[in-house]
Amino acid sequence: MARVLLFGRLSDIAGWRDREIAPGPASLSALRALLSAEDAALAQALGAPGVQVALDQAIVRGDAALTAGSEVAFLPPMSGG
């Protein structure tokens, strides 16, 4: 099982913010493929420039293996202050 979190405009596009996916995909790329297959608009938004991925609250670049209980967050460009 993987927990997936969407922030900012990504959650508006998908219509959800927090979801558990079981059985959990084995990798980030498999998770992206799964999400993309069910929602083309989300697929495009996840691939947009400036969208970062955090795996268990650490930024990762490229692919990574997921384990049971992995938390994956998709982070669009940040804007605080």
Added chain:
Amino acid sequence: MIQLTDQPFEPGALLTGFCRGRAETGAVATFTGLARAEAGATSSLELEAYPGFTEARIGEIAQQAVARFSLDDFAIVHRVGKIAPGEPVVFVATAARHRRAAFEACDFLMDYLKSRAPFWKKEHGPAGARWIEPRDQDHADIARWETTP
């Protein structure tokens, strides 16, 4: 001190608390950011954070500021949730032995909070809602610190 809050805060009270008991500090600088009404175009701001991750990232930014400007201390308070125009969104205070370090550290922290801290900001108004993303100016502001040795 790093704090996220969904409640309005009083910057004066935060400053008073931050200055208390500092016999050797010498200089405290602060910045307070307020939500703008944009001449009626914005009725409220909504700020989203990633609990745990947001505080950890702000902590990393703050530790860079402490090392770079030899800060004695810092305080960062940031709102999340719905914010009305005129309400404080962010409060930053820096304490150092001399004023230049305190001013510069405050400027540095705000530049990084604007576009490197995990917050997502939505403006609500009569024309609907829109997500705010960093402007070119925000990236230029960060670049000032990355090109200076």
